[in-house]
Amino acid sequence: MNTQQLRRLLCSLSILILLPLAGCWSSKEIENLGFIVGTALDLEKKDPDHNGHLLTVTNQFVTSETIGSGTKDGKTQQKAYKNISETGDAALPTLRNMILRIDKRAFAEHSKVLVIGEELARTLNLQQTLDFFIREQEMRPSGLILIARERASGTLESKNLVDIPAFQLIEMTQGHDRTTKILPPMTLTKIQGKLQSGSSFLLQSVSSIKGEIKFTGAAVIKGKTNKLSGFLNEEELEGITWISGKGKGGLVRSFDDEGLPIVYEILSMKSVIKSHVDGNRISFDLIIESEGRIAEHWDVSEKDFENGYLKRAEQASVKEVKRLIRNVLNKMQHTYQADVSGFGNKLRIEYPYVWEKVKKDWDQTFSEVPIRCEVKLTIKDYGTSDH
Amino acid sequence: MLAMSGSSKDRITNLQAAVILVNYILAAGILTLPRTSVEKVKTPDVWITVIIGGLITMIAGVIIVKLSQRYPEKTFYQYSGEIVGKWIGGLLSILIIAYFFTISAYEVRTMAEVTGFFLLEGTPTWAIIMPFMWIGLYLIIGGITPLARLFEMIFPVTIIIFLLVAFLSLGIFEFNNLRPVLGLGVIPVLKGIKTTALAFLGTEVMLLLVAFMKRPEKAVKVVLIGVTVPMVFYVITVVMVIGALSIDGVTTRTWPTLELMRGFEIPGLIFERFESFLLVIWIMQIFTTFTITYYAAALGLSQLLKKDIQPFIYALLPVIYVIAMIPKNINDLFHMGDMVGNVALLLFAVLPLILLLISRLKKGGKA
Numbered sequence: 001m002n003t004q005q006l007r008r009l010l011c012s013l014s015i016l017i018l019l020p021l022a023g024c025w026s027s028k029e030i031e032n033l034g035f036i037v038g039t040a041l042d043l044e045k046k047d048p049d050h051n052g053h054l055l056t057v058t059n060q061f062v063t064s065e066t067i068g069s070g071t072k073d074g075k076t077q078q079k080a081y082k083n084i085s086e087t088g089d090a091a092l093p094t095l096r097n098m099i100l101r102i103d104k105r106a107f108a109e110h111s112k113v114l115v116i117g118e119e120l121a122r123t124l125n126l127q128q129t130l131d132f133f134i135r136e137q138e139m140r141p142s143g144l145i146l147i148a149r150e151r152a153s154g155t156l157e158s159k160n161l162v163d164i165p166a167f168q169l170i171e172m173t174q175g176h177d178r179t180t181k182i183l184p185p186m187t188l189t190k191i192q193g194k195l196q197s198g199s200s201f202l203l204q205s206v207s208s209i210k211g212e213i214k215f216t217g218a219a220v221i222k223g224k225t226n227k228l229s230g231f232l233n234e235e236e237l238e239g240i241t242w243i244s245g246k247g248k249g250g251l252v253r254s255f256d257d258e259g260l261p262i263v264y265e266i267l268s269m270k271s272v273i274k275s276h277v278d279g280n281r282i283s284f285d286l287i288i289e290s291e292g293r294i295a296e297h298w299d300v301s302e303k304d305f306e307n308g309y310l311k312r313a314e315q316a317s318v319k320e321v322k323r324l325i326r327n328v329l330n331k332m333q334h335t336y337q338a339d340v341s342g343f344g345n346k347l348r349i350e351y352p353y354v355w356e357k358v359k360k361d362w363d364q365t366f367s368e369v370p371i372r373c374e375v376k377l378t379i380k381d382y383g384t385s386d387h
Numbered sequence: 388m389l390a391m392s393g394s395s396k397d398r399i400t401n402l403q404a405a406v407i408l409v410n411y412i413l414a415a416g417i418l419t420l421p422r423t424s425v426e427k428v429k430t431p432d433v434w435i436t437v438i439i440g441g442l443i444t445m446i447a448g449v450i451i452v453k454l455s456q457r458y459p460e461k462t463f464y465q466y467s468g469e470i471v472g473k474w475i476g477g478l479l480s481i482l483i484i485a486y487f488f489t490i491s492a493y494e495v496r497t498m499a500e501v502t503g504f505f506l507l508e509g510t511p512t513w514a515i516i517m518p519f520m521w522i523g524l525y526l527i528i529g530g531i532t533p534l535a536r537l538f539e540m541i542f543p544v545t546i547i548i549f550l551l552v553a554f555l556s557l558g559i560f561e562f563n564n565l566r567p568v569l570g571l572g573v574i575p576v577l578k579g580i581k582t583t584a585l586a587f588l589g590t591e592v593m594l595l596l597v598a599f600m601k602r603p604e605k606a607v608k609v610v611l612i613g614v615t616v617p618m619v620f621y622v623i624t625v626v627m628v629i630g631a632l633s634i635d636g637v638t639t640r641t642w643p644t645l646e647l648m649r650g651f652e653i654p655g656l657i658f659e660r661f662e663s664f665l666l667v668i669w670i671m672q673i674f675t676t677f678t679i680t681y682y683a684a685a686l687g688l689s690q691l692l693k694k695d696i697q698p699f700i701y702a703l704l705p706v707i708y709v710i711a712m713i714p715k716n717i718n719d720l721f722h723m724g725d726m727v728g729n730v731a732l733l734l735f736a737v738l739p740l741i742l743l744l745i746s747r748l749k750k751g752g753k754a
Contacts, residue, residue, distance in 0.1 A: 137504055141650045189559065189650030193636025345563060352430075352570030 034061040034104030037081070038113045038166025040152035041129060043120035044087055053124060057094045058085040058153040060166045063104050081164045083156055091132035108138045113169050114145050114188070115206065117152035118219075121228035126221060127195045134188055141189040144173060147205045147219035147228060154208035165213060169206065172215060180241035180250035180266070181234045183218055199223040199345070200338035200363055202240065205231055220336050223363060229336055232328065239328030242288055242321055242375075243341040245271025252292075252377075254320035256299055256312065263296035264317040267380065273346040277354050282365065284343055286373040288321070294382040310379045318375045325373055332366075339366040398601050401609055403535035407596060408613030410538045410675035412589035413545070413620060415497040415724070418669065420586050420621060421628040421643040428579035431565045431634055433625045436576050440583030441618035447736045448590030448610035454743045455597035456606060463594035464690040470746050479738070480691050483594070486734060487684035488703055489727055490588075491677050492710035495519060496720055498673040499711070505645065506666060516711060523674065524704055527682040528697065531599050534682060538675055545668045552648055552661045553623050559651045560630040585728040586621060587614060589676075591735040595683055641717070681707065 036059045044054035061082045084101055088094030098106060114133060116126070133139050146169060148155045158165045176182035183204045186194075194201045200223040207216045217233040218240065232240065241247040252264040267290075274285040294313055332338060344362045348355040358365050399407070416423075424433045458466035463483065468476035499515045507515060526533060569576070590610060597603045628647045629637060640646045648662035658664075685703055689696035714720040 140652075141646055142652045187559070187650060189632060189636070189646060192639060193564075193633030196635035196639060197633065349563065349566040349570070352567050356571070 028105060028107070031064045032105055033107040034063045034082075034102055036060065036106055036108045036111045037062050037164060038115065038156055038169065039111060039133075040115040040117065040148070040156050041091075041120055042117035042152050043123055052089050054087055054089055055091065055094060055120070055129075056085055056087045056153065057091060057098075058083055058156055059095070059098060059106065060156045060164070061102065061104065061106070062164060079158075079161050081156075081158075081166070083153070085153060091129075092136075108136070109140065111139055111143050113166050114143055115148050115152040115155050115169070116145065117148050118150055118228065120152070121147050121219065121221070124227070126191075126226045130188070130191065130195075134192060139188070141187060143188050144170065144185050145188065145191055145203055147203045149205055149207040149216060149231065151208075155206050155213050157208065157211060158213075159211040168213065172213075173204065175215075177248045178250065180238045180247045181217075182215055183237065183240075184246055194221075195226055197223070198359070200336075200340050202232070202237075202340045218340075220338050220340055222336075222338055229338065232331065235324065236328040236331055239324040239326075240341050242269070242325055243271060243273075243286060243328070245269050245288065251295065252317045252320050254316040256297075256316055258299060260298040261296070262294065262299075262313050262316055264292050264313070264377065264379070265295035266290055266292045268292075273343060275343070275347045275350045277347075277351050282347065282354070282358070282369050284346070284369060284371045286325070286371055288325075288373070288375045289378075290321075290376070291378045291380050292317075293380055297382075310382075314377050314379050317377050321375045321377065322373060325375070329371055329373075333369075334367065337367040338363050343369070343371070397530050397532060397599060399531060399535045399596075399599050400601055401605050403539060404596050404600050404606070405609045405613045405616075406538045406542045407535055407675075407679060408589060408592060408609060409616045410542060410545075410672060411592050411679050412587055412614065412617040413672045414589075414676035415494055415673060416586040416588075417620065417624055417672070418501065418642045418644045419721075420583070421625050421632075421637050422640060424579045424582050424586075424625065425629065425634055425637045427582050428575050429634070430569075430571050430575045431567070431629055432569055432576045433579060433583075433629060434565075434622050435569075436579040437583045437586075437621045437625055438618060439576070439580055440585075441587055441614055441621070443580065443584050444587035444590055445611060445614045447739070448593060448614060449607055450743060451590055451593045451735065451739045452597060452606040452610055454739050454746065455594060456603055457743075457746055459603060460598050462598045462686070462690060464687045465598075467742070470742050470749070477691060480687055483591075483734060484684045484687035484691070486591075486727070486730055487680045487687065488707050489710060489723075491680035491684065492707045492713075493720070493723055493727055494673050494677045494680070495707065496711040496714060497724075498670060498677075500717060500720060501642065501645075501666070502670065505662070512712070516708065519674065519677070520704060520708060523678045523681055524700060526678050527685065528700060530696075531682065534678060538679075541671045541675060545672060548664050548668045549620065550623075552664050553627050555653060555661055556627050556631060556647050556651055558653065559647075560627060561633070562630065564630050564633040565626065581732070583621075585731070587617060588728065588731050588735075589617075590614065591731065592679060592683060594735075594739075595686060 038060040040058040042056040042058070044056055061084060062080070063082065084098055086094045086097045086101070088097060095106070116129060120129060130145075134141070146155070155169070156165045158168070173182065173185045176184055183202055186203055201221050202218040203221060204215060205217055205219040207214055217231055217237045219228050220230050220232060221227065222229045238250070241250070247266060247269045250266045252266065254262050254264070256262050269290045270288070272287045274287070276283045276285070297313070332340060339362060343366060344355070344359070348359070421433070424436055428436055455463070458469065464480045467479050470476065471479070495516055498519065499512045502515055503510060503512060526537060590613070593606065593610060597606045600606060600609075624644055628643050631647050631650060632640065632643060637643045645662050645665065648665050651661070652659055681703065685696055685699040688699040688703070714723050
């Protein structure tokens, strides 16, 4: 081989090397992807032929076709999403079986929400149920977790063709800025620590009534078992928000002496939990402060300009807030025996050594702990009207 | 092209030396440090442990500098023989060379594992490693000055992007996760010191770097700055990660720092994937650590055998590749990291002190 030939050979070889550079190694065309935007997990009735539990996974897909079809000229022919369910005994094999039913490649990088059915949450440890979703790197840990009353797959259905229920759920959690009846969002990132720590916590619960989704209070997850033990209704959730002081807005509706409603709108909220340890006795002080305004009052005879009236309105609201808190404390301590509002966490911070001793059976201990509660509301103004 | 010290073009400024040190220290550890340290400490006081680890590394670094300053314009490979004799000195040099190329292989493999998992799923490991190594080879053939100049470019980019993504995560930060401070006393804090000190591995490069410095008398300052910057990085990292994931959440995550970046979305911002920013600077940091250790190993061989450096650079390439491919799975890889760390503790915390004492007793070098 002379030098000429050698040079030619080398040239053609280097051109060959250039060829694979043109394409991306693992590229996927967007038209061929089925974006999973939400996932619902349900427990099926036990199969007699089967020892374990059966899971139904429902994925909400958004594909290039469904997106286009939803809004064409205001006329809708097809739903904006496509739900596919599959049943199996573990999350991933079930998901992989979906390949048999959908032409698109499932793509979970934009998955936003994970809804877990009531039955499933009651029967199985959440750590096990969520294991795949926490382990899988394609799932974003920023995804939200909700607990459905009854079946989870129902919450991913919508009567309205243009809506994508998974996105609606996300948008609805934003509402926690304006009401005390929604919990701050719990993401996969955050739930890790909760599940590992062995303390009880709350998850937002959602129900589907006649094809419409609604946030309905909170689900109580017991720390010891990581299983659902029951629900708090919306009123009880309001109490939780007051205890945590994490609410950013919302209302308190109370009644004046004549039974007419006064509505107090929360502008700011602050709560301080103080723990006390006296020998073996643990107790807590709960001090809540809030500023707000009168947003609505049906008694036309009252004069907002008088301070005496504002005092009376404040007292009526304080009474209501106290009732809410007492109500939920009673539920936590006696019905569920679960500390879901951060009392234990406060003890951990203020008395670390005591906490080391009691943390194992904290929920039990908590159910007998005395809690004093003090509420102070200040009405700053009363809007633009004095009737 | 002889990379023996003394040739005037192979000189670096003090700033460059500090940047090299910072870039060397910041490497694979930043993604796993929150987990490894929390596993040992088990309280939110990890950030104190990180600071103590940094201070200890500073002391070790100063000892190394003091030793190197006694033999101006000579690297460890050249002066070790003067202290303990040709044979023992040669043996020590070989140990250190082996250490350097093992570290370099370890960094390459970690990089391949993380990019293979998060960024380039489906790309074979060799396809990720090879270009990375070839570019490294291309860089170090030029000697220490191109290395220093590249590091100078990477450094500000790293700082800006890191601070940006770290502070974006403030949205999911919960202060209560970091409390109480010293709740269970100082004992837990002390338990993690070895782990955090190992995260600062890198001061050993001063064994060679002092010889290249234009003003070696300022080398102590270089070490102090070079360790302080990573210390700030690490403290920010553990504080943000623990603040978001809590102590209980950190221990189960393989790559907690990436988990933090993946754990939030900021609506309205054009970008959603903040972990890709972190991965970009992290890969650059791995590259710097890889190249400097690769260079240090090749330089060692060339000075030990008193031959030109170039053939050694090429010869080391397959060696590093083979070592990088040895760990069978991710746990093997973490074990390899621990092992290298333990060796480093002996080689660079204990040995320099002994050598310094011997050198003083023998009145060797420049007093």
